Amino acid sequence: MEYTVQKLAKLAGVSTRTLRYYDEIGLLEPARKNSSGYRIYGSKEVDKLQQILFYRELGLDLDSIQKIISNPSFDGPAALRMHREKLLARRRQLDLLITNVESTISAAEGKSTMADNEKFKGFKQKLIDENEQQYGEEVRGKYGDATIDKSNAKMLNMSEEKYEEFKTLEKEVLSKLAEACETGDPSSELAQKTADLHKEWLSFTWPTYSKEAHAGLAQMYVDDERFAAYYDKGCEGGAKFLRDAILVYTGAEPESSID
Amino acid sequence: MEYTVQKLAKLAGVSTRTLRYYDEIGLLEPARKNSSGYRIYGSKEVDKLQQILFYRELGLDLDSIQKIISNPSFDGPAALRMHREKLLARRRQLDLLITNVESTISAAEGKSTMADNEKFKGFKQKLIDENEQQYGEEVRGKYGDATIDKSNAKMLNMSEEKYEEFKTLEKEVLSKLAEACETGDPSSELAQKTADLHKEWLSFTWPTYSKEAHAGLAQMYVDDERFAAYYDKGCEGGAKFLRDAILVYTGAEPESSID
DNA sequence: ATTACACCTTTACGCTGCGTCAAGGTCAAG
DNA sequence: CTTGACCTTGACGCAGCGTAAAGGTGTAAT
Numbered sequence: 001m002e003y004t005v006q007k008l009a010k011l012a013g014v015s016t017r018t019l020r021y022y023d024e025i026g027l028l029e030p031a032r033k034n035s036s037g038y039r040i041y042g043s044k045e046v047d048k049l050q051q052i053l054f055y056r057e058l059g060l061d062l063d064s065i066q067k068i069i070s071n072p073s074f075d076g077p078a079a080l081r082m083h084r085e086k087l088l089a090r091r092r093q094l095d096l097l098i099t100n101v102e103s104t105i106s107a108a109e110g111k112s113t114m115a116d117n118e119k120f121k122g123f124k125q126k127l128i129d130e131n132e133q134q135y136g137e138e139v140r141g142k143y144g145d146a147t148i149d150k151s152n153a154k155m156l157n158m159s160e161e162k163y164e165e166f167k168t169l170e171k172e173v174l175s176k177l178a179e180a181c182e183t184g185d186p187s188s189e190l191a192q193k194t195a196d197l198h199k200e201w202l203s204f205t206w207p208t209y210s211k212e213a214h215a216g217l218a219q220m221y222v223d224d225e226r227f228a229a230y231y232d233k234g235c236e237g238g239a240k241f242l243r244d245a246i247l248v249y250t251g252a253e254p255e256s257s258i259d
Numbered sequence: 260m261e262y263t264v265q266k267l268a269k270l271a272g273v274s275t276r277t278l279r280y281y282d283e284i285g286l287l288e289p290a291r292k293n294s295s296g297y298r299i300y301g302s303k304e305v306d307k308l309q310q311i312l313f314y315r316e317l318g319l320d321l322d323s324i325q326k327i328i329s330n331p332s333f334d335g336p337a338a339l340r341m342h343r344e345k346l347l348a349r350r351r352q353l354d355l356l357i358t359n360v361e362s363t364i365s366a367a368e369g370k371s372t373m374a375d376n377e378k379f380k381g382f383k384q385k386l387i388d389e390n391e392q393q394y395g396e397e398v399r400g401k402y403g404d405a406t407i408d409k410s411n412a413k414m415l416n417m418s419e420e421k422y423e424e425f426k427t428l429e430k431e432v433l434s435k436l437a438e439a440c441e442t443g444d445p446s447s448e449l450a451q452k453t454a455d456l457h458k459e460w461l462s463f464t465w466p467t468y469s470k471e472a473h474a475g476l477a478q479m480y481v482d483d484e485r486f487a488a489y490y491d492k493g494c495e496g497g498a499k500f501l502r503d504a505i506l507v508y509t510g511a512e513p514e515s516s517i518d
Numbered sequence: 519a520t521t522a523c524a525c526c527t528t529t530a531c532g533c534t535g536c537g538t539c540a541a542g543g544t545c546a547a548g
Numbered sequence: 549c550t551t552g553a554c555c556t557t558g559a560c561g562c563a564g565c566g567t568a569a570a571g572g573t574g575t576a577a578t
Contacts, residue, residue: 006525020527021565036573038526050363057356061563084360091353094346097316101343104309265554279556280536295544297555320534 002031003041012049027066028052054083173197177242178234186244194242195249218246261290262300271308286325287311313342432456436501437493445503453501454508477505 005016022028023039028048030039041049048069055065176197180190222239231239264275281287282298287307289298300308307328314324435456439449490498 004526015565016526017565017567025564036526037528038573054360063563080360080364084357084364087353087357087360091350091357094350094353098343098346098350101313101339101346105339105343263555274537275555276536276538284535295555296557297544322534 001043001046003046005039005041008041008046008049011046012053014049014053022049022052022062025062025066027062054080058083058086174231174234177231177238180245181235181238181241184241186241187248191241191245192249195245198242198246199249215247215250218243260302260305262305264298264300267300267305267308270305271312273308273312281308281311281321284321284325286321313339317342317345433490433493436490436497439504440494440497440500443500445500446507450500450504451508454504457501457505458508474506474509477502 003011005019009016009019019028019039023030028045031042031045032040034040051069052062052065055068056062060068173194176190176194180188180194183190185191222243231242235241262270264278268275268278278287278298282289287304290301290304291299293299310328311321311324314327315321319327432453435449435453439447439453442449444450490501494500
């Protein structure tokens, strides 16, 4: 299948100017030009454009995209899987922002109050995430974890000790969960203690706590593979167990946990 | 509480240049300037900045943001609720993109194939959504629904008849759901027929069908208030009923379903 | 055969939302 | 009174295109 600029543009939902620009900077060159100089694109270019748009969607600049896909060791399927991971991460970031908006709403309605620094937590968490995603791996390798952690703590306006505390608590939640999970009973004392620790841990980053949000997050842990994998590490079915424990903890009716 | 540029910048996670720029274009002016010309911001400005960042996060340009928040009839809480809706919409858009990536992965693995126009569906759906969000209300009022629907069909590369078919099917799903819902039995023949229609409807916009994705979407209908409200219109608890019917339809083990 | 019209080309300037110097004033601490 | 971390107002630069301007091309209908 061959496409002229406009046909490909329509297909992909971009402007012809964009295609010409991509040609100009060498990001996406047409398969050939016909006798009158018309740009002709083939199916290889269609696939490449799709990839470019995937990465553009992630917020990468065209220069980075070029480097990524022109890399000789570029592994298509692996890149796609990474891409998927990042999209999932972005969804989690969105959930954070939504929580932030909801807190703001409830604050506006007088149901609670927000300190000034709480008002920006969602945005800053995003900065951290973007940083981590783009440079985390390289920099962690080069300068070690301490540098990164310090920067993260700074961005969250936490003191370093607070951040340490935060990370310690996180580990505690994980180990308690592993322990509790083996009993198999989400309403056991140990499991409830785990849920309580989890709430405490949450309070570090969430502006305001609500049972509903807590339960909702727990459900997300099960639905989102990355979270699930994280909590399943210590113990088989850990994410589900944690969710059930939190459901008991927050007092959700077991019959219809969601509404 | 009073802030200088840098203090506010740190608080909000933006640069001082950004704050000066916002002052320059009149988007966010300091509460006052001290005797040496230093910008001093108060708590009113903190709140305003938070709102600005909310809208910026949505991808609005600063000019639009200014118009929105300087509107004398600007209703803070209502805007926040709308904002929340839009974030939820974006999350749904993200889910679409994720589905698209997953299809691409499975296509790359040879498990299925994708037509050229399928490769861009996620991106274009986004264009439609953005259009709808930004101009939908105004334009629908001015030019009527037909104009919009036509444009949507075009963008999705559907023929107009196909799009009509799509919309008819959508209505059919809703009415069948209302009928089936009253029987109260998600495994009833009528309910299963509804699930089947729903699958058919999905196939219009989803590149590839999988039981897991179908079941996942059904759960999302329950979790996301906007979807829930949509499916609850015809019948009380419609979203949940549809989810349960789809779970039966896709043969998901009832144990791993949510409740 | 020409006219119409939708396509295509290159060249080039304009825009947003800042980043990034540059050149200089201010303020608190030592 | 010096140091250093603040602040100020310019002014230029940049990506990623949008948007004309001026002109060549393909083809269907007259």
